[in-house]
Amino acid sequence: MSKAASQVPGLVKTLGLPQIVALYIGAVIGSGVLLIPGLAAEMAGPASILAWVLMSVLVLPMAITMGLLSARYPSSGGVSTFVRNAYGNNAGNIVGWFFLLSVPIGAPILSVTGANYLAVLLNWGDLQIYVAAALILITVVLMNVFGMHVAARVQTIVVALIISILVLAIVASLPHASVANFTPFAPHGWMSVISAAGLLFWCFIGWEAVTHLSEEFVDPRKNAIRGVLWSAGIVSLLYLAVAFMTVATHSYGAGISAASLSIMVQLSLGPVGGWIVAVTALFICIATANAYVGAASRIAYSLATEKIAPRWFGILHAKYRTPVGGLLFLSLCFVVVLSVLYFGVISLSELIVLPNATFFATYIGGCLAGVRLLHDSRAGRLAAWTSLVFTVGLYPFLGWSALYPIVIAVILFLWQKRYKKTA
DSSP, X not given: OOHHHHSOTTOOOOBOHHHHHHHHHHHHOOTHHHHHHHHHHHHHGGGHHHHHHHHHHXXXXXXXXXXXXXXXXXXXXXXXXXXXXXXXHHHHHHHHHHHHTTHHHHHHHHHHHHHHHHHHHHTOOHHHHHHHHHHHHHHHHHHHHSOHHHHHHHHHHHHHHHHHHHHXXXXXXXXXXXXXXXXXXXXXXXXXXXXXXXXXXXXXXXXXXXXXXXXXXXXXXXXXXXXXXXXXXXXXXXXXXXXXXXXXXXXXXXXXXXXXXXXXXXXXXXXXXXXXXXXXXXXXXXXXXXXXXXXXXXXXXXXXXXXXXXXXXXXXXXXXXXXXXXXXXXXXXXXXHHHHHHTTSSOHHHHTHHHHHHHHHHHXXXXXXXXXXXXXXXXXXXXHHHHHHHHHHHGGGGGGGGHHHHHHHHHHHHXXXXXXXXX
16 A cells, blocks of 8 residues: 555644543443443452453553554544555455444444433433434534544543543542441452453443544644553543442342442441432443444545545545545434334343454454564554454354354455456
8 A cells, every 4th residue: 555545645734642532431331441440340259350351451452553554654543554565455444444443333332321311310211212323423523523622622631631530539539438348349250250351341442442543743743652651541440440349338139239429328328329320320421333334434535535435434524634535325224223212122231242343353463463563663563463362252142143254254355356357
């Protein structure tokens, strides 16, 4: 691929270090912080805290790999550009489509999750839930139409609110912490810690999303890796603090683990705590959806310039120079996915495994690219190999959803073959 293709013209460098950190945090901290600490504690008891420490260490090489690659190859193509530079256009195009076809499913799931937390407090029915979910997605799409500088500023404010609310939840629960809640430390045996670690992986996915915004970084060589390190530290500290206080207050157990954060907050704040968690959930879903919608619209733009996606995917807004073609594609998909969920054609739990699989496949592609492209950096090579072994080792445990990326690759291969014949 030529240099001109790898550096797609038209996007504006507007993202400084604070915005980059906010985008990373917003992409990584998902609804898992509301659910997983309690579920992990129920699975492994107080020893689940060791699983959080383990995962915080293991995902760091993955984050560093993505940061180093973004610094060297800033592009709206993100991981697909890294793979393209390492293994050629066909491999890069496949990884690009992996990511692009994750977000049309993943973003509606996030919006419905956020709406559901409000629904519990407001006694909403399905119609109100899905109207609220649609409004969340419309808000995120409009922010990205007006420019990443607008979306990034909003993201910075939202992430600051998320951090403030989580810190409030941690501090409010301190009076109810007890050393007695740490015994027995491993009630279900030490293997339960490994099982809990596998569950926690989903809380740390998101580093790949911001790579698609790296072309808009101000000084990517300096800020990409700094952004990764700052955000990785903040995310790990937040997760560890919430998980520790969940155990210290024993805010988990049969029937309450999925609402552990709400239970923990309500110990001190009562019903107001329920509202705090609901607002937190809403902010988290908006922040995560914002990061992924911005990234996916840019990969759509990049694929269009590579002539591996419909030409209209590459349309830029005349004034704001934002990828409105990609945003239109995502919006159409959102309508379809929300409709399918609303009419009960498929459930959230059945649907969520599909984007998980394509995100996983995207990571594997990025790690493979890192192995080749970061060969001249000792730290980069070590980070890439560590994250590659980690992701490949976990991939078979995805079950039947592991076939979804394979189906996408086969369809794209057949489409490319037919395109070459007719060209």
